Amino acid sequence: MSIAFDLATARDVDELVNLRLAYLTEDFGELLANQRSSLAHELPTYLHEHIGEDLTIHVAREVFGPEEHTIVSCAWLLRVAKPPSPRFPHGRTGILFNVYTRKDRRHQGLARGVMRNLLEKARAEHLDVVELNATDDGYPLYLSLGFADDSTTHKPMRMVL
Numbered sequence: 001m002s003i004a005f006d007l008a009t010a011r012d013v014d015e016l017v018n019l020r021l022a023y024l025t026e027d028f029g030e031l032l033a034n035q036r037s038s039l040a041h042e043l044p045t046y047l048h049e050h051i052g053e054d055l056t057i058h059v060a061r062e063v064f065g066p067e068e069h070t071i072v073s074c075a076w077l078l079r080v081a082k083p084p085s086p087r088f089p090h091g092r093t094g095i096l097f098n099v100y101t102r103k104d105r106r107h108q109g110l111a112r113g114v115m116r117n118l119l120e121k122a123r124a125e126h127l128d129v130v131e132l133n134a135t136d137d138g139y140p141l142y143l144s145l146g147f148a149d150d151s152t153t154h155k156p157m158r159m160v161l
Helices: 010-028 033-050 110-124 139-144
Strands: 002-007 055-065 068-081 092-101 129-132
Touching: 002 110, 010 033, 010 055, 010 068, 010 092, 055 110, 068 110, 092 110, 110 139
Parallel strands: 092 129
Antiparallel strands: 002 055, 055 068, 068 092
């Protein structure tokens, strides 16, 4: 077995849905049956519409043979165009989310590998900034990669519609 780092494609949607559901379960706790069902239904459509467009997903694959592999780690980058400002002078931003490694493959540098590849891609695309909300587990990794606590004077808020 070996590990290969590359970009996810539409062929990976089923695995990506399963990894996303695993991530959300760890983050939010056990999902209700109707939540899980709804997410499992909506995610493939979202992924097919966005992968290769405004969404880039870097993955680490455990390779068993020429056509045999499974995704064991991933990181998603959604590119968002915003009106330019002092924080993003060209209006090119990225939102990093769903950084996830299967429990049995953690602490082996896989998340670091997918993150490095993703950030290299973000730099090549001349994004001004990449933002994320860090979990306690991911925080040290993000700091080591150059992320810093956001020092904005604005308070994050949201409204559920």
